[in-house]
Amino acid sequence: MSITGSIKGRSSGKATLASVAAHAGVSAMTASRALNQPDRVSDAVRARVALAVAELGYVPNRAARALASAQSNVIVVLVPSLSNAVFTAVLEGIQDAIGSGNYQLLIGNTRYSDAEEEKLLGIYLQSNPDGILLSSLSHSARVTQMLAACGVPVVSMMDLAGAPGQLSVGFSQCDAGHAMTRYLIDKGHTRIGFIGAQLDERTLRRADGYRKAMGEAGLLDARLELMVGDPSSIALGAELLQRMLAQAPDCEAVFCCNDDLAHGAIYQCQRRGIAVPQQLAVCGFNDLPASAWMTPSLTTIDTPRYRIGFEAAGLLLAAIAGETPPATQIDLGFTLMARESA
Amino acid sequence: MSITGSIKGRSSGKATLASVAAHAGVSAMTASRALNQPDRVSDAVRARVALAVAELGYVPNRAARALASAQSNVIVVLVPSLSNAVFTAVLEGIQDAIGSGNYQLLIGNTRYSDAEEEKLLGIYLQSNPDGILLSSLSHSARVTQMLAACGVPVVSMMDLAGAPGQLSVGFSQCDAGHAMTRYLIDKGHTRIGFIGAQLDERTLRRADGYRKAMGEAGLLDARLELMVGDPSSIALGAELLQRMLAQAPDCEAVFCCNDDLAHGAIYQCQRRGIAVPQQLAVCGFNDLPASAWMTPSLTTIDTPRYRIGFEAAGLLLAAIAGETPPATQIDLGFTLMARESA
DNA sequence: CTGAAAGCGCTTACAG
DNA sequence: CTGAAAGCGCTTACAG
Numbered sequence: 001m002s003i004t005g006s007i008k009g010r011s012s013g014k015a016t017l018a019s020v021a022a023h024a025g026v027s028a029m030t031a032s033r034a035l036n037q038p039d040r041v042s043d044a045v046r047a048r049v050a051l052a053v054a055e056l057g058y059v060p061n062r063a064a065r066a067l068a069s070a071q072s073n074v075i076v077v078l079v080p081s082l083s084n085a086v087f088t089a090v091l092e093g094i095q096d097a098i099g100s101g102n103y104q105l106l107i108g109n110t111r112y113s114d115a116e117e118e119k120l121l122g123i124y125l126q127s128n129p130d131g132i133l134l135s136s137l138s139h140s141a142r143v144t145q146m147l148a149a150c151g152v153p154v155v156s157m158m159d160l161a162g163a164p165g166q167l168s169v170g171f172s173q174c175d176a177g178h179a180m181t182r183y184l185i186d187k188g189h190t191r192i193g194f195i196g197a198q199l200d201e202r203t204l205r206r207a208d209g210y211r212k213a214m215g216e217a218g219l220l221d222a223r224l225e226l227m228v229g230d231p232s233s234i235a236l237g238a239e240l241l242q243r244m245l246a247q248a249p250d251c252e253a254v255f256c257c258n259d260d261l262a263h264g265a266i267y268q269c270q271r272r273g274i275a276v277p278q279q280l281a282v283c284g285f286n287d288l289p290a291s292a293w294m295t296p297s298l299t300t301i302d303t304p305r306y307r308i309g310f311e312a313a314g315l316l317l318a319a320i321a322g323e324t325p326p327a328t329q330i331d332l333g334f335t336l337m338a339r340e341s342a
Numbered sequence: 343m344s345i346t347g348s349i350k351g352r353s354s355g356k357a358t359l360a361s362v363a364a365h366a367g368v369s370a371m372t373a374s375r376a377l378n379q380p381d382r383v384s385d386a387v388r389a390r391v392a393l394a395v396a397e398l399g400y401v402p403n404r405a406a407r408a409l410a411s412a413q414s415n416v417i418v419v420l421v422p423s424l425s426n427a428v429f430t431a432v433l434e435g436i437q438d439a440i441g442s443g444n445y446q447l448l449i450g451n452t453r454y455s456d457a458e459e460e461k462l463l464g465i466y467l468q469s470n471p472d473g474i475l476l477s478s479l480s481h482s483a484r485v486t487q488m489l490a491a492c493g494v495p496v497v498s499m500m501d502l503a504g505a506p507g508q509l510s511v512g513f514s515q516c517d518a519g520h521a522m523t524r525y526l527i528d529k530g531h532t533r534i535g536f537i538g539a540q541l542d543e544r545t546l547r548r549a550d551g552y553r554k555a556m557g558e559a560g561l562l563d564a565r566l567e568l569m570v571g572d573p574s575s576i577a578l579g580a581e582l583l584q585r586m587l588a589q590a591p592d593c594e595a596v597f598c599c600n601d602d603l604a605h606g607a608i609y610q611c612q613r614r615g616i617a618v619p620q621q622l623a624v625c626g627f628n629d630l631p632a633s634a635w636m637t638p639s640l641t642t643i644d645t646p647r648y649r650i651g652f653e654a655a656g657l658l659l660a661a662i663a664g665e666t667p668p669a670t671q672i673d674l675g676f677t678l679m680a681r682e683s684a
Numbered sequence: 685c686t687g688a689a690a691g692c693g694c695t696t697a698c699a700g
Numbered sequence: 701c702t703g704a705a706a707g708c709g710c711t712t713a714c715a716g
Contacts (some may be wrong), residue, residue: 686715686716687714688713688714688715689714690704690711690712690713691705691711691712692716696705696707697706698703698705699703699704700702700703
């Protein structure tokens with residue numbers, strides 16, 4: 001009939017492992033075992049502890065566990081954007097790979113900002129994560145230093161790492177940019193424009209691939225490049241198409257660094273009465289759902305974003321477990337989707 | 343010249359508050375104050391502690407702080423989807439409202455599943471959150487019970503709560519569905535179809551509004567309703583449009599429960615040579631970015647999703663701080679965007 | 685298969 | 701403005 005737990009002091013009033021143990025008539029550590037290593041406890045004890053847990057409404061305290069075990073079961077994920085469907089797909093892949101394990105995801109949105117990345121990482125490191133998933137290969141000096149200092153496994157997503165030993169999952173953004181440009185060249189185009197926005201690492205690598213292909217064909221011309229730092233959007237794509245045509249009126253094809261911009265470019269063509277692809281070929285990058293459905297359907301690069309998240313999380317889990325992964329780098333490739341617009 | 347910290351035992355080897363304090367020549371609790379309540383410490387001490395922190399690369403241990411203070415500084419957010427742009431906008435609003443406070447967001451994706459919601463909540467409750475943000479008004483009995491048992495403030499987003507005392511931020515999904523239907527009726531349409539997918543709480547309320555308006559006008563007809571549980575997508579919208587026309591060939595207008603379905607419906611009309619809005623009016627819900635740009639532009643309801651997240655987080659923060667909010671319910675309204683498609 | 689003791693790294697009253 | 705002691709709720713070696 002006596003109340004279990006401290007009468008006074010800082011206790012929360014909630015059931016604790018100790019109260020569960022008392023209720024079940026075992027020691028705290030046996031109660032702990034019954035919950036975390038059920039095989040190492042007798043059937044009777046396991047049942048009594050389970051009953052106590054149910055009757056007391058016991059909820060384990062994760063902070064206490066993390067402190068005592070020096071294992072947080074936390075995985076940090078940093079993505080540059082949440083409004084970009086590419087990264088939400090990556091997150092879904094990660095969530096599916098983490099599955100019903102006991103890991104907790106700490107999802108940070110860096111908004112394409114190095115300063116924000118530093119700030120978020122600083123805060124998340126206080127949770128002593130077991131591993132970290134990043135969306136870029138290069139980072140500020142401070143971030144690089146924090147990553148090294150914390151000493152936990154890191155996997156970079158989206159592109160492939162150049163440096164050996166660095167774990168990465170993705171595909172060559174440069175090769176994909178090259179392949180799309182080559183496709184346009186093979187179609188007979190010589191005046192091929194490149195429209196880039198945000199100018200994040202991935203866009204810059206795609207632009208590298210574009211320049212490489214144009215250079216190889218002797219078609220390079222700086223006036224065919226239109227690069228702005230603003231965030232990508234349909235509206236921006238519409239605006240940039242106008243600017244591209246003003247800047248290079250003889251442009252025959254436009255390679256947009258992502259589908260949002262390409263959609264905007266095509267909508268703009270429709271409004272201005274420019275026939276796609278007859279007067280102007282337009283292509284994008286990522287293959288968002290609308291791309292296959294719009295008229296004309298959009299020629300673009302299908303990217304394995306969901307799988308990138310899934311495989312990256314798998315690789316990280318393996319690294320956390322101390323396994324030596326079969327490879328430090330996983331190339332998931334890309335697919336050129338040739339459709340009506342180019 | 344002696345090494346600070348324990349020689350042996352379970353210590354992590356990382357700098358602790360104790361080692362910082364020793365390095366600065368103060369007690370641990372003075373070091374703690376220097377970091378958390380800098381005003382209550384002398385300038386000299388503050389400077390010495392700051393120096394020690396820098397030299398040792400000290401990173402506070404959040405688990406220890408949470409355990410000692412019984413305050414996690416964690417806020418749990420549960421959304422039904424990450425691929426739905428509506429909820430990523432809600433998340434961005436929340437992130438902006440939380441800002442640079444010391445709160446940590448635990449973002450869970452329930453995938454429109456009650457079972458998943460239960461599971462996630464059970465795990466997240468182990469982190470002793472200070473508050474919870476939910477995307478629905480109604481939940482499974484088990485979730486309702488867990489919510490009550492944990493005793494922390496909860497704010498429901500998207501729709502407005504019926505029950506008094508329940509904190510909610512959003513707009514009346516039913517009223518919005520009613521307004522859109524009424525708009526179509528006022529345009530002279532009598533055979534107005536409703537296409538719904540996923541059949542989550544919000545869609546069902548919009549359907550309620552549709553039925554109410556149709557009923558008021560004496561136009562109700564079950565054959566005009568097409569409701570399926572599949573996840574919304576452009577492809578599904580295209581398919582459901584076909585089914586709607588097969589089921590109700592005399593249909594003059596179609597109200598899609600969200601823009602993704604509406605986009606798919608319009609693309610399907612284009613492929614089948616059905617003129618929108620002349621032969622068939624189509625409207626959607628949410629006003630996604632593409633809706634204003636596509637041809638024809640989409641008539642839809644603009645929903646304040648970013649602000650819902652922002653205001654909900656603000657309300658939750660106030661509740662956590664123990665303030666009595668000016669209102670338990672914040673109605674952010676909606677705007678009907680009349681465009682070309684209907 | 686089970687347990688008594690110590691400790692994880694902080695913060696909270698309580699003093700002075 | 702500063703500090704010695706206790707405690708948050710769990711897990712880790714170490715025994716038996």
